[in-house]
Amino acid sequence: MGGGDILPALEKGVIDAAEWCCPKPDSVFGFQKVLKHYYLQGLHQVVVNADMYINGDVWKSLSKAQQQAMQIAADASLMQSMAYRIYENGKALKDLTENHGVQLHDTPADYFTEYMAATAKLYAKLNNENKFFAKVYASMKDFADIAVPYWSGSQMTNAQLGMAYANKKK
Numbered sequence: 001m002g003g004g005d006i007l008p009a010l011e012k013g014v015i016d017a018a019e020w021c022c023p024k025p026d027s028v029f030g031f032q033k034v035l036k037h038y039y040l041q042g043l044h045q046v047v048v049n050a051d052m053y054i055n056g057d058v059w060k061s062l063s064k065a066q067q068q069a070m071q072i073a074a075d076a077s078l079m080q081s082m083a084y085r086i087y088e089n090g091k092a093l094k095d096l097t098e099n100h101g102v103q104l105h106d107t108p109a110d111y112f113t114e115y116m117a118a119t120a121k122l123y124a125k126l127n128n129e130n131k132f133f134a135k136v137y138a139s140m141k142d143f144a145d146i147a148v149p150y151w152s153g154s155q156m157t158n159a160q161l162g163m164a165y166a167n168k169k170k
Helices: 002-011 021-029 056-063 064-099 110-131 131-169
Strands: 036-037 101-107
Touching: 002 021, 002 110, 021 064, 064 101, 110 131
Parallel strands: 036 101
Antiparallel strands: none
């Protein structure tokens, strides 16, 4: 369903809930006019996707200094985008909860375990059906086996520090 179709569908009762992105874009769409319960920790947008594509021949024609400049500019753009999104989503969530009667909830823990189980079942099926998928999945899994335990632990620490700060403000 296209983004512009979600609010009318909610208003007409065609759908009961929606997930678009995060607090800022969701509030721009006006979901708070109909929906009064907001669940954080959606799965589809854990990171900001900020891709830049350059023709391979063009990239190869750049000097090493130009390639490095492009890398630095891309990294800076991503960091700026992430900081902007964090702040804008924080302001939007504050507005939703303080000015629009929206109640903030944590996504139930069993959602994540059920999601992982369904995903594992689907991936097993796709691995058996598609050799290219299996190759890409194996590469991603090898990466995740190393990166995810570290990243999830460090993110949990950051989240706990953030919650300690937020709770102090209450």
